[in-house]
Structure formats: C-alpha cells, structure tokens
Amino acid sequence: MFDIKTLSRGVRLGAMMMAAGTAVAAGQVQAEEKGTVTLAYVEWASEVASTNVVRAVLEDQGYDVEMSSLSAAAMWQALSYGDADAIVAAWLPTTHADYFDRVKDNVEDLGTNLDGTKLGLVVPAYSEMNTITDIDKNADDIDGQIVGIDPGAGLMSLTEEAIDEYDLDTDLRSGSGATMTAALASAIQNKEEIVVTSWTPHWMFARWDLKYLEDPKNVYGGAEQIHTIARKGLKEDMPEAYAILDNFEWTPEQMGEVMLMNQEEDSDPYENAKEWVAENQDVVQQWLPDAE
Structure with a gap:
C-alpha cells in the first residue's frame, strides 16, 4: 500500500527529473540554434592558450566549438575557404603578413587581441652572444645550427632572411615549438650554448633567464600584435x-598565466582555460556582447 508521503516525494522527484531533463534539452536546443564555431590555430603555446580561452567563453554562451590545429599556412587557407570561422592567432604586421595578403579579400580583421609581442633569436642569459652577428663566432658551440619551430611559420621565414642578411654560415633546423623548448631545456641544464627562434609572450621566459640577440638590421621588425581574424559573413x-571575438582582448600577463598552467605535468589546456575563465569573470564580462 502506498504511503501518501512516499507518493508525494516520488511526484516531486519525478517533477525535478523532468525539469532537469527539460533544462538539458533546452541547452542542447540553444547550442543547436546558435550553431558550431570552428576556431583554427597553430600549436604555439600562446595560441593554444588564447584559442582554448575563447572556446571556453563561447561554450559558456551556448555555442558548440570545434578547434582545428593546423600549420600557419593551412590555418589561413582554412579561414579563407570558410572551413574555419575565426582565428585569434594572427601575428601582424610582420610574421603573418604574406598569409594575410593572400587571403585579405576573404577575411575580416577584427583588430588586436594582444599587444606587445616580439620575435627574434633567443639565447640563455649566460651566453656570450649578444647580437646576431655573434652567432658565427660561436658556430662550433651551437653545432652550426639555429633551432627553429614548424617550417611553415613566418618566424622561420624571417630567420632564413636573417641568415642571409647577416651572412651566417649556420643552418636552420625545423621542428616544432615543443622540440625547440626541449632543446633549450637540455642546453640550459648542461649550461651549453644554443640559439633558438622564439617570441614573446611565451612561457619559457617565465621559466628560464633568457635574452634576445640584438638585431641591428631590424630583420625581425619591432613589436607586433596578435589579431583576431574572422571569415567573411560570420557577423x-x-x-x-x-561580437565576442571582436571584443576579445587581453594582456601578455593574463596570457602568461594560462600558458604557465599549461606547462604543469598532465595538465589539460582546455580545462585550464575553463578554470581561468571562471576565475576571471571581470575580464570575461568585457568580452560579452552586453559589454559593447
């Protein structure tokens, strides 16, 4: 025989379950209605951090988000063809200038999302090298090579140009951001000479004492900015x-917080981004459409 209190509790529980199911369904419908945003990026520590943060914010607003890791050339091509909706990884006016010029009629520059970047050749602070012209004098100590990143990166093209401009008898070794920092870590551990291609912001400047080699011929240019670029028609x-992509803007220090989180053992850049977003709602609120 049913107890009236038990029956009442059952009715309330059923109502709560129905309400929860309705809420989940509503969330799914909202995400379906808002659609999927595809963000392309390159596997640089800075772009992994920024793209995951933007993903977390967009998802909080009800969008499904897909991230596509590509080479720099493929990233710009995907954006131009409409296979990606946006990137927050455009280094301008120098590093990605050639890529941007090729596709500028098919994309929209939403402006700077981070100011104060730098490109160049980096050595440990203890190095006797101070300028790019010192590299050849230390060729034997660095095995006659500069350690680079992925071959499609604009930074690599600039480094090839620097080798020509400074008439260096040095090879440029391609790889990835991860292989570059691994080589740097090994050299520092053994207090050896090494020259790597690098950029600011990057977590390695927080971990080690480093310096840029002076570039008297200004091959690498001055400070750059990181821009957000969207495909035509996204608006x-x-x-x-x-609007969120257009409003997105943060500082090198804020980006550095996320990049350092990502260097922790077994850390997940996506989970770190969600944690940072949750803890920095004062910043995030400025990126939302109501902040305009």
Whole structure:
C-alpha cells in the first residue's frame, strides 16, 4: 500500500527529473540554434592558450566549438575557404603578413587581441652572444645550427632572411615549438650554448633567464600584435559569436598565466582555460556582447 508521503516525494522527484531533463534539452536546443564555431590555430603555446580561452567563453554562451590545429599556412587557407570561422592567432604586421595578403579579400580583421609581442633569436642569459652577428663566432658551440619551430611559420621565414642578411654560415633546423623548448631545456641544464627562434609572450621566459640577440638590421621588425581574424559573413551568420571575438582582448600577463598552467605535468589546456575563465569573470564580462 502506498504511503501518501512516499507518493508525494516520488511526484516531486519525478517533477525535478523532468525539469532537469527539460533544462538539458533546452541547452542542447540553444547550442543547436546558435550553431558550431570552428576556431583554427597553430600549436604555439600562446595560441593554444588564447584559442582554448575563447572556446571556453563561447561554450559558456551556448555555442558548440570545434578547434582545428593546423600549420600557419593551412590555418589561413582554412579561414579563407570558410572551413574555419575565426582565428585569434594572427601575428601582424610582420610574421603573418604574406598569409594575410593572400587571403585579405576573404577575411575580416577584427583588430588586436594582444599587444606587445616580439620575435627574434633567443639565447640563455649566460651566453656570450649578444647580437646576431655573434652567432658565427660561436658556430662550433651551437653545432652550426639555429633551432627553429614548424617550417611553415613566418618566424622561420624571417630567420632564413636573417641568415642571409647577416651572412651566417649556420643552418636552420625545423621542428616544432615543443622540440625547440626541449632543446633549450637540455642546453640550459648542461649550461651549453644554443640559439633558438622564439617570441614573446611565451612561457619559457617565465621559466628560464633568457635574452634576445640584438638585431641591428631590424630583420625581425619591432613589436607586433596578435589579431583576431574572422571569415567573411560570420557577423551575419553568428552575430553574438562575432561580437565576442571582436571584443576579445587581453594582456601578455593574463596570457602568461594560462600558458604557465599549461606547462604543469598532465595538465589539460582546455580545462585550464575553463578554470581561468571562471576565475576571471571581470575580464570575461568585457568580452560579452552586453559589454559593447
């Protein structure tokens, strides 16, 4: 025989479960209605940090987000063809200048999302090298090579140009951001000479005492900015997502916080981004459409 209290509790529990199911369904419908935003990026520590943060913010606003890791050339091509909706990884006006010039008619520059970047050749602070012209004098100590990153990166093209401009008898070794920092870590551990291609912001400047080699011929240019670039038509297709991307802007220090989190053992850049977003809502609120 049913007890009236038990029956009442059952009714309330059923109602709560139905309400929860309705809320989940509503969230799914909202995500389906808002659609999927595809963010392309390159596997640089800075771009892994920024792209995951933007993903977390967009997801909080009800969007499904897909991230596509590509080479720099493929990233710009995907954006131009509409296979990606946006990137927050455009280094301008120098590093990605050639890529941008090729696709500028098919994309929209939403402006700077981070100011105060730098490119160049980096050595440990203890190194006797101070300028790019010192590299050849220490060729034997560095095995006649500069340790680079992925071959499609604009930084690598600039380094090839620097080798020509300074008439260096040195090879440029391609690899990835990870292989570059691994080589740097090994050299520092053994207090050896090494020259690597690098950029600011990067977590390695917080971990080790490093310095840029002076570039008297200004091959690497001055300070750059990181821009957000969207495909043409995104504003009309997804105005709220477009507004968030347009508003997204942070500092090298804020980016550095996320990059350092990502260097922790077994850490997940996506989970770190969600944690940073949750703890920095005062910053995030400025990126939302209502902040305009």
